[in-house]
Amino acid sequence: MNENITYIFQGTNYMDLTLYQYGRETCAPLLSCGPAAHNHYLLHYILDGKGLFTIGTDRSYSLHAGQAFLICPKSITTYTADKADPWTYIWIEFDGLKVPPFLSDAGLGLQHPIYAPTDPAGSRELESLMLQMLDSHDNSLRLLGGMYWILETLIRTSSRRKPPKTGNLQEFYAHEAQMYIERHYNQNITVAQLANWCNLDRSYFGKIFKDTVLVTPQEYIIRYRINVACDLLKDTDLSIGDISAQVGYDNQLHFSRAFKKVMGISPRDWKKRNRIPAMPDSKE
Template identity: 25%
Template sequence: MSASTRTSFQDPSGGWDIDNLKRKGHFSMTANHFHPYYELYYLCEGERMYFVKDRAYRVKAGDMVFIDRQVLHKTSDTGVPDHERIVINYQHEWLEQAYPHDAAILVEPFRREYPVVSLPAQQLPELTRVIAEIINEMRLQETGCAIRLRHAIIELLLIAVRAKSGDHGQPAPADHGSPMHIRMIKVVQFLNEHYAEPLSLTDVAKQFTISSYYLSRTFKSATGFAFSEYINLLRLKESQRLLRETDLKITDIALRTGFDNFSHFGKAFKKMSGLSPRSYRSGSRMNAMRQQV
């Protein structure tokens, strides 16, 4: 069980929003695990395990995590209860319109190989000042709140942009040297490349010369995802892309992304996105048309 206190703010333009959440107890994320916007995650207090793309990172208070669009991710419990975090979501179109000459600079932290930025001690005061300003503005929500918050969240991006790679700023994956995690990274990378093929827990376990039980238990521990859940998410993510970007028939998309049962594909897609594949495609095209006007 966990109790939570939440404060949120959405910019009137719809281009960005902020969510500050303080949780008591233990918690692991269960919601959809990829989305079409950028996400900046800042951990105010506590400790979290954060799986991004193909490996997990142990995130501590003061760390920022940058999630690119359509990248699988998930936070989970490390065994340490209680945490507070801030999540800022940015729409790409808003960044391009609000900062037409600087958008490429501002999205750079989301494109790095390692998504976690951990600043050295001498740079933390600047970061904590901006975070404190964001929390205070969200709490008071006085006149001009959106303006102050907009400047603060862009300042966070600039802090990350200026963070140098090397000895600091780019933490290594959690337990990256352990044989178990090295093997699970290879399994994840294999699934990322072969998700459209028929895959079973037994077959993949044989591929890596381990038992099905060990793979199931260790995969969940290393990534936060159940084995079958992760494969389905990969398939559904690709199916969304094909629905947005191609004119392929929906039945062909289901087969191309690894679903051999069209009914199962439709049910899984609607459970994940809240829409049928057909409605998702129609909505995506309407949004694209609005952006061109």
């Protein structure tokens, strides 16, 4: 028998980190999800039982309670409950501009998708935090804070975590470029402009930005613009054309293509799914 509880995050679409949905599922024997690709990250923590997680056609992982597996955007995955001891897991769908470096610090990503704790205490802490998410579905700020806490716990307790970072010049330049993008995202920003702003050679700047932020400068610009567009689609009555212009696209078709590539659906469909209805005027 399969039991599934799903909650949809109702809060603001934050740029650095946002939630989409989360839940808990007790799977029937051999219940399989996929093969499928997802638009955002999904983290599954196994509460009980066993199962098999497969990426593509050539990488499979036999997993059990106390472990977690990460699904990265656009990767083709399948996960199947064990026949004799099917798993129960908690899952969270999330994304954001800061998510790739957070996961990288935990040693997690497409090439290393399995969370294994350094000791059982780390696993129990992660389990407790993810269970708390299910009890906070009516409080968006608590949910968002809980997600930051979960990421911090992954970084601190993962057996694959990277050594703690210390401030360095590369991080300074990447941060300067990110601040420039946040101030000028609605203009025609080029990688050459960002490199000039940091007084660096264009090729060298592009390398240190990707090494630090884990996406190229152009990818970061696009994702930042799309995140701003999501807020405008959700919270305003502006047309798609007006929104595309406000986030730096002269051509609405180019905006729609970029939006669909990042979010998986068109701006119009995204708005229909996420639009916050206006509050009715109060009558005296």
